[in-house]
Amino acid sequence: MIVQQIFNGLTLGMSYALIAVGYSMVFGILRLVNFSHGAIYAFGANIVLLLVSLELGILPAILLGILFTGILGIVIDKLALEPLRKQNAASITSLITTIGISNIITNLLIAFLGSQKKSFPTLFPDGSITILNFQITYTQLGMFVVSLLLLVALMLIVNKTTLGLAMRASETNIKAAKLMGVNVNFVISFTFFLGGVSAAIAGALISSYYSMAYPNMGYMSGLKAFSAAVLGGIGSLPGAIIGGLTVGISESLAATFFGSEFRDSVAFVILIIVLLIRPRGFFGKKEIKKL
Amino acid sequence: MKKLFSKFDFPKLPKNDKLKIVFLILALTFLIALPFFGFSNYWMNNLVKVGVYIVLALALNILVGYTGLVSLGQAGFVAIGAYTMTVLVKDYQVNFFVSVLIGGLIAAIFGVLLGLPSLRVRGTYLTLITLGFGEIIRTIIIVWEPVTSGPMGIRNIPTPSLFGLELSLSNGGLYYLVLALLILVVLFSHFLFRSKTGRAFRAIKVDEPASIMMGINTTYYKTLAFVLAAVISGLAGSIYAIQLGYIDQNTFTFDMSTLILSIVILGGMGTIRGMFIGAIILVLLPEVSRALMAYRFVLYGVILVIMMRFRPQGILGWKPKKPYHVTKNARMLFEQGHGELVKLNISNQE
Numbered sequence: 001m002i003v004q005q006i007f008n009g010l011t012l013g014m015s016y017a018l019i020a021v022g023y024s025m026v027f028g029i030l031r032l033v034n035f036s037h038g039a040i041y042a043f044g045a046n047i048v049l050l051l052v053s054l055e056l057g058i059l060p061a062i063l064l065g066i067l068f069t070g071i072l073g074i075v076i077d078k079l080a081l082e083p084l085r086k087q088n089a090a091s092i093t094s095l096i097t098t099i100g101i102s103n104i105i106t107n108l109l110i111a112f113l114g115s116q117k118k119s120f121p122t123l124f125p126d127g128s129i130t131i132l133n134f135q136i137t138y139t140q141l142g143m144f145v146v147s148l149l150l151l152v153a154l155m156l157i158v159n160k161t162t163l164g165l166a167m168r169a170s171e172t173n174i175k176a177a178k179l180m181g182v183n184v185n186f187v188i189s190f191t192f193f194l195g196g197v198s199a200a201i202a203g204a205l206i207s208s209y210y211s212m213a214y215p216n217m218g219y220m221s222g223l224k225a226f227s228a229a230v231l232g233g234i235g236s237l238p239g240a241i242i243g244g245l246t247v248g249i250s251e252s253l254a255a256t257f258f259g260s261e262f263r264d265s266v267a268f269v270i271l272i273i274v275l276l277i278r279p280r281g282f283f284g285k286k287e288i289k290k291l
Numbered sequence: 292m293k294k295l296f297s298k299f300d301f302p303k304l305p306k307n308d309k310l311k312i313v314f315l316i317l318a319l320t321f322l323i324a325l326p327f328f329g330f331s332n333y334w335m336n337n338l339v340k341v342g343v344y345i346v347l348a349l350a351l352n353i354l355v356g357y358t359g360l361v362s363l364g365q366a367g368f369v370a371i372g373a374y375t376m377t378v379l380v381k382d383y384q385v386n387f388f389v390s391v392l393i394g395g396l397i398a399a400i401f402g403v404l405l406g407l408p409s410l411r412v413r414g415t416y417l418t419l420i421t422l423g424f425g426e427i428i429r430t431i432i433i434v435w436e437p438v439t440s441g442p443m444g445i446r447n448i449p450t451p452s453l454f455g456l457e458l459s460l461s462n463g464g465l466y467y468l469v470l471a472l473l474i475l476v477v478l479f480s481h482f483l484f485r486s487k488t489g490r491a492f493r494a495i496k497v498d499e500p501a502s503i504m505m506g507i508n509t510t511y512y513k514t515l516a517f518v519l520a521a522v523i524s525g526l527a528g529s530i531y532a533i534q535l536g537y538i539d540q541n542t543f544t545f546d547m548s549t550l551i552l553s554i555v556i557l558g559g560m561g562t563i564r565g566m567f568i569g570a571i572i573l574v575l576l577p578e579v580s581r582a583l584m585a586y587r588f589v590l591y592g593v594i595l596v597i598m599m600r601f602r603p604q605g606i607l608g609w610k611p612k613k614p615y616h617v618t619k620n621a622r623m624l625f626e627q628g629h630g631e632l633v634k635l636n637i638s639n640q641e
Contacts, residue, residue: 089599107586276420
């Protein structure tokens with residue numbers, strides 16, 4: 001029973017990690033909590049569903065949906081956040097802007113698609129395999145493998161490519177990176193694109209796991225994924241994975257042992273405890289503040 | 292030597308201060324007379340809602356605008372006030388006004404609890420803790436069923452009465468209750484801003500390490516800011532519960548916390564006037580634009596984004612041009628020859 005729940009938690013946790021990396025990468029560079037990321041994730045899931053219903057075939061629909069969501073990320077950055085950076089606006093200004101964007105996206109989705117829950121097609125074949133008496137459905141296995149592959153790909157991009165080098169440079173010191181000839185605005189837009197892409201994939205995976213999608217789905221998942229990012233140490237990709245898994249597993253365990261009404265808040269309880277004991281999260285770098 | 296100092300002219304009360312007082316008296320008369328214009332119940336309801344949100348914004352303003360601590364868990368305090376009042380009045384038949392005060396007290400205790408992490412955790416991370424707090428309060432509401440009735444919510448919250456007079460929505464009593472609380476909180480904010488405590492708050496906002504160096508007990512003041520914001524939110528929560536007549540865990544969501552924060556930022560943080568305009572715009576907008584259906588919340592988002600782009604300090608968030616008000620004591624010191632000290636003070640207003 002417990003092992004079964006841990007498996008459930010692992011699959012959910014991997015998808016939380018996919019949402020969390022979007023928060024983590026943006027926060028790493030801009031020191032900004034992107035509250036619109038939950039809405040981006042909901043947009044990804046709903047746009048994939050919309051494209052699937054246009055009968056393009058499942059795979060092209062998903063790929064197009066991912067592309068659109070990535071572009072949405074760039075549009076948000078270019079239209080709303082880049083002008084604020086140019087003005088050197090206070091961080092609270094950007095925070096409120098992302099809350100506004102989140103409202104715009106979610107309610108446009110409601111206006112066009114309706115707020116009701118719609119059924120989402122399964123992406124993986126039905127059935128399950130049994131390992132050592134534990135049943136694992138193909139959906140769970142598929143979610144786990146796809147998320148893992150994507151996270152590995154993301155890590156390769158960040159750690160092995162020139163663009164990744166530019167991302168890390170901007171993260172360490174945005175001004176110095178600019179002086180060294182890094183096109184910081186391009187790097188930030190690319191980060192938003194990557195965040196959008198991984199959020200859309202997470203959206204498709206989680207929607208097919210619960211077999212439904214709706215415009216407001218980003219609210220709770222977004223907050224939980226953000227806790228996951230902070231838990232692991234914001235700005236760190238392995239941290240996002242560990243944080244996502246922690247949230248996913250503790251959520252399934254809490255739902256089993258205490259009841260499903262505890263499901264949503266256990267992530268926040270863990271978040272508060274971790275922040276109090278180790279404010280920078282599991283993998284976060286300690287920030288040295290010069291006076 | 293003394294003559295030299297007296298040459299320095301002290302700022303006189305600017306002329307427009309008299310205008311200001313006249314304006315305030317007019318505004319107050321207007322607010323008191325408002326129910327006599329014969330609004331429908333629907334509009335009285337909206338007025339009370341705006342009033343409650345102004346009070347909530349003023350509470351958060353103490354945290355965000357004065358002290359520079361961003362909280363996204365204000366809905367938690369509102370919920371504590373609302374539920375305490377409702378449970379005490381409904382289940383234990385306690386007097387309404389006593390229950391409201393107890394609600395404020397319990398909110399204060401939680402304010403201390405939430406203020407303490409600010410010892411260790413700063414900036415965005417503190418905001419996250421407040422966010423978590425708001426969600427945990429919601430879970431407590433769901434789980435603590437014997438007291439809060441869980442997800443069912445509490446229906447038929449009784450309207451309070453004062454000296455046998457029922458303070459309901461239709462006879463304007465509830466409106467005056469909100470107005471009274473609003474006036475109290477406005478006066479409190481006004482005097483807090485100018486007090487020693489208020490100056491400590493502002494010092495922490497501008498530069499925390501520097502204020503520690505100046506000998507300000509930042510831990511105490513930060514916790515105090517949380518407590519003050521919590522108490523006022525709790526009081527407003529009780530009235531909000533009466534206005535709604537029905538509360539459940541979905542009344543106090545993260546959206547409520549972000550709405551309060553948006554009011555503070557849109558109106559102009561650190562000001563009192565800004566909270567009025569912010570609440571009027573953001574609370575009434577979805578009501579007056581009902582015809583737009585789902586698009587009205589799109590409009591709400593667009594307003595936030597555009598305002599932050601073109602007026603990040605908020606609609607009424609200009610800085611005072613008035614010279615620093617010199618107190619009688621300072622003036623005496625000045626005339627006794629400690630002029631340099633006072634001059635420093637004068638040129639140093641934020």
